[in-house]
Each structure stands twice: as structure tokens, then as C-alpha cells.
Amino acid sequence: MKVLIHQTRDTATACVADLVVGHLARQPDAVLGLATGGTMEAVYAALIARYQSGAVSFAGAHSFNLDEYVGLSPDHPCSYWAYMREKLFGYVDMDPARAHLPRGDVADAEAEAERYEAAIRAAGDIGLQLLGLGANGHIGFNEPTSSLASLTRIKTLTASTRDANARYFDDVDDVPRLAITMGIGTILRAQEIVLLAFGAAKADVVARMIEGPVTAACPASVLQMHPKVTVVLDADAAGALA
Ligand code: GLP
Numbered sequence: 001m002k003v004l005i006h007q008t009r010d011t012a013t014a015c016v017a018d019l020v021v022g023h024l025a026r027q028p029d030a031v032l033g034l035a036t037g038g039t040m041e042a043v044y045a046a047l048i049a050r051y052q053s054g055a056v057s058f059a060g061a062h063s064f065n066l067d068e069y070v071g072l073s074p075d076h077p078c079s080y081w082a083y084m085r086e087k088l089f090g091y092v093d094m095d096p097a098r099a100h101l102p103r104g105d106v107a108d109a110e111a112e113a114e115r116y117e118a119a120i121r122a123a124g125d126i127g128l129q130l131l132g133l134g135a136n137g138h139i140g141f142n143e144p145t146s147s148l149a150s151l152t153r154i155k156t157l158t159a160s161t162r163d164a165n166a167r168y169f170d171d172v173d174d175v176p177r178l179a180i181t182m183g184i185g186t187i188l189r190a191q192e193i194v195l196l197a198f199g200a201a202k203a204d205v206v207a208r209m210i211e212g213p214v215t216a217a218c219p220a221s222v223l224q225m226h227p228k229v230t231v232v233l234d235a236d237a238a239g240a241l242a
Helices: 009-026 039-054 080-085 109-122 159-168 185-186 199-209 217-225
Strands: 004-007 031-034 061-063 067-069 128-131 153-156 177-181 190-198 229-234
Touching: 004 009, 004 031, 009 031, 009 039, 009 128, 009 190, 009 229, 031 217, 039 080, 039 128, 039 190, 061 109, 080 128, 109 153, 109 177, 128 217, 177 217, 199 217
Parallel strands: 004 229, 031 061, 031 128, 128 190, 190 229
Antiparallel strands: 067 177, 153 177
């Protein structure tokens, strides 16, 4: 695991954007694994700026997002489909037919999870996977106690995750209780993984991820087992490292 500690959020964000740009320069038809959450908003803003300056094209790329809330249609303003349209897809030359998220509004969410896992495999798995880090150590929506070998499936969100994501909804009671998420096993099949975290609120969980035991109690700790992971932090998020 390579750990890069930047002084500021801005340089940490720029570093992750540069890793994506470099990956696409080497492999224009790369399969990107994309994440949502507040942390990623700055990365997508940086990627839009690089696209607008001609530094990168997404025209040949494929993408698979980590997760989606069960029950929300792509048109729902709080869906991750809406997030991706508003934060990235609406501003770059990504082919909409190659940009994938699970559908949250299907009648059979379990079948949708299986379809999504099969689609990722059919694309040859993820080349570069972007990850944020949940305050409880989740990656995607793989909450603590998730099987470290899990595939795409439905997960029940913890109360702390629903509270953390309530800021995107009118009321915490509106936050869905279930999500479809790539599994930890799905994520670990990616050739390369880049995780970004910043802020003092993430310092303890960052230390558990990097220096703690590999345990389902902190799903992100499994990244210690992957051969090509880069963790990008700002100084605050690195504050509890030994
Ligand atoms: C959500 C997403 C995760 C993301 C997390 C972190 O829970 N499902 O993939 O890592 O948010 O969010 P933030 O960056 O807002 O702290």
C-alpha cells in the first residue's frame, strides 16, 4: 500500500485527478470504477477542468459506479445516477452507453445486483477503482462485518451511514435503508485502487485501515491485501498515523 500525504485537500485532490488522467492517457478505453460522496466531488471538479483544458478525454472509457440506493430511480435527485450526471457525466465526453450504475428502482434488486456483477466481469473487471472512505470504514456500501469475499449484492445501511448521508436528503427518514453495492471481492479484482480521504474526522478510521488488523470490522483494511493500492490523504486525515 502506497500512502501519499499531502499538505492540503487541494493537492490531494489534484493528485487523484492526475492518476486518473495518467491512467486514461495510457489506456483510453480503460474501465474506471467510480465512487460518490463529498470527497469525490472535488476530484470530479478537477477532472472536468482537465477535460476542458484538453488534458484528458473520456470518449473511449467505460465506467462502473460502486453503488446505488435501492428504491431510487435514476431521475431521483438523491440517486447516485443524479450525482454522477451533476458532478461529472454532464460535463465530459463520456459515452452515456458506457457509464454504468446499478438501477435502484427495479422490482428485483437481487437480480439487478447479479446482473451488475456479471456486467463488470464481462467488461474485464475494473482497471482503476476510485474509493472514498466511510467514517465507519466502509468502502462502497460494504458496511462493517461485510464478507471480505463478497460480490455485488444488497446491503442494509447502518444508522451511522444513513446519518452521514442525510445531508443529501430533506430528512434522515428519507435516506433509503438498502443499497446495491459492489462487493469487497468485486473491488479487490480491480487492477489498481486509489482511495482518497481528507479531514480530521477520518483520521482514526484511516489509521485503522492502514495500520490496524485486516478485519471485516473495518472493511477498508482489506486493501492491505491488494497489490496495487494508493491511499491519498491530506495532513488532517493522516493525523492519527503512527
Ligand atoms: C458514501 C459512498 C461511499 C463513500 C462515502 C464517503 O457512503 N457510498 O462510497 O466512500 O460516502 O463519503 P464522503 O466522501 O462524503 O465522506
